[in-house]
Amino acid sequence: MSTLRPALLTDHYELTMVSAALRDGTAERRCAFEVFSRRLPTGRRYGVVAGTGRLVDLIRDFRFDATEIDFLRRTGVVDDAAAEWLAGYRFTGDVDGYAEGELFFPGSPILTVSGSFAECVVLETLVLSVLNHDCAVAAAAARMVTAARGRALIEMGSRRAHEEAAVAAARAAYLAGFRFTSNLAAGQRYGIPTAGTAAHAFTLLHDDEKAAFASQVATLGKDTTLLVDTYDITQGIRNAIEVAGPELRAVRIDSGDLTVIAQQSRELLDSLGATETKIIVSGDLDEYAIATLAAEPVDMYGAGTAVVTGSGAPTAGLVYKLVEVEGRAVVKRSEHKATIGGRKVAVRRHKPTGTATEEVVVPQGVPDRQPNDRLLQRSFIVDGEPVALPSLDESREHLRQCLISIPWEGLKLSAGDPAIPVTVVPAS
Secondary structure, three states, X not given: OOOOOHHXXXXXXXXXXXXXXXXXXXXXXXXXXXXXXXXXXXXXXXXXXXXXXXXXXXXXXXXXXXXXXXXXXXXXXXXXXXXXXXXXXXXXXEEEEEOOOOEEOOOOOOEEEEEEHHHHHOOHHHHHHHHHHHHHHHHHHHHHHHHHXXXXXXXXXXXXXXXXXXXXXXXXXXXXXXXXXXXXXXXXXXXXXXXXXXXXXXXXXXXXXXXXXXXXXXXXXXXXXXXXXXXXXXXXXXXXXXXXXXOOOEEEEOOOOHHHXXXXXXXXXHHOOOOOOEEEEOOOOOHHHHHHOOOOOOOEEEEOHHHHOOOOOOXXXXXEEEEEEOOEEOOOOOOXXXXXXXXXXXXXXXXXXXXXEEEEEEEOOOOOOOOOOXXXXXXXXXXXEEOOOOOHHHXXXXXXXXXXXOOHHHHXXXXXOOOOXXXXXXXX
């Protein structure tokens, strides 16, 4: 799996707290931490929960080996008592939260980690690094899927991200509705359909464009995609059809004014008898660029940099805060960073037609359920043991249904209020 062991994602200050809590006797106090966002990134009307499936596996495997503990002791990060505690670390608590593919809004308690203070606090960096990344990518990807209006998208941003982040981004994009990824590691690890074509380098390698196309078709057959903009797009299309015939599956265009080129390319393909040959466009596409192509004869979009970097919002802005100690609500009162104490339960409220109208959050209690409410939290880990989770394809469908349920204004790409409001009911 990952080349980075989960325990190495622990932050220095987390182990400082563990050492001090072990020394003063508070390490075993039963606590609850919650993950939530105070606000959505600028211009966003919803967030998308992604990464919990990965996170559960990482928590399950979270261990400190002898080499890591020796490093921590030798560099003075932990004392002997903390080193001994780390050597036996196993998470024995509970993790509950919103399902992958669920939408969230400011104040939504999307994850709750409960157990002893020490075993929960040491997970903070791991939890936030996974969720902040995956949720950011999934939200950007979901907006692109909406902008594409049913046309297929392929994630192709691996070269714009850290090698492990690239695999996680491919997973999050697929969850959000992308149909393919070019990342083969994601295909192997998560069963995501993969797709891709040759780069400009392959064309430049050959004596001329026709020779490159002929080689690709001879190897892969006519059910392939030829990149036609290495030199001149018009001549590239002519060469592609001359070599492959009108049965060529697709051409890809990676440059130029796509709103103009797409229409011209469709007309040229049709005039050459290639009426079924698809047009794939790529080249720094984000949700706004995709939306501008809605009226053009484009069959598939390739998105890279924008999707793997969250399209301008590379983090979901999630925080991990202590909200309960030994059953007692605790709150942070810092200006602009205050928290609401107590472990919370949330429901999504809907009209009889299925349209979501409100999210209701109840601290330290059970919400007053109404006929069309849907309880949002579910168990991921119980007493340290992971429970069966939905498949990635099931989570993908869950998100699709969630996006259908919100008011249409919530799908706009323009800035505005969150798609639905979150109401926090005071604890009784």
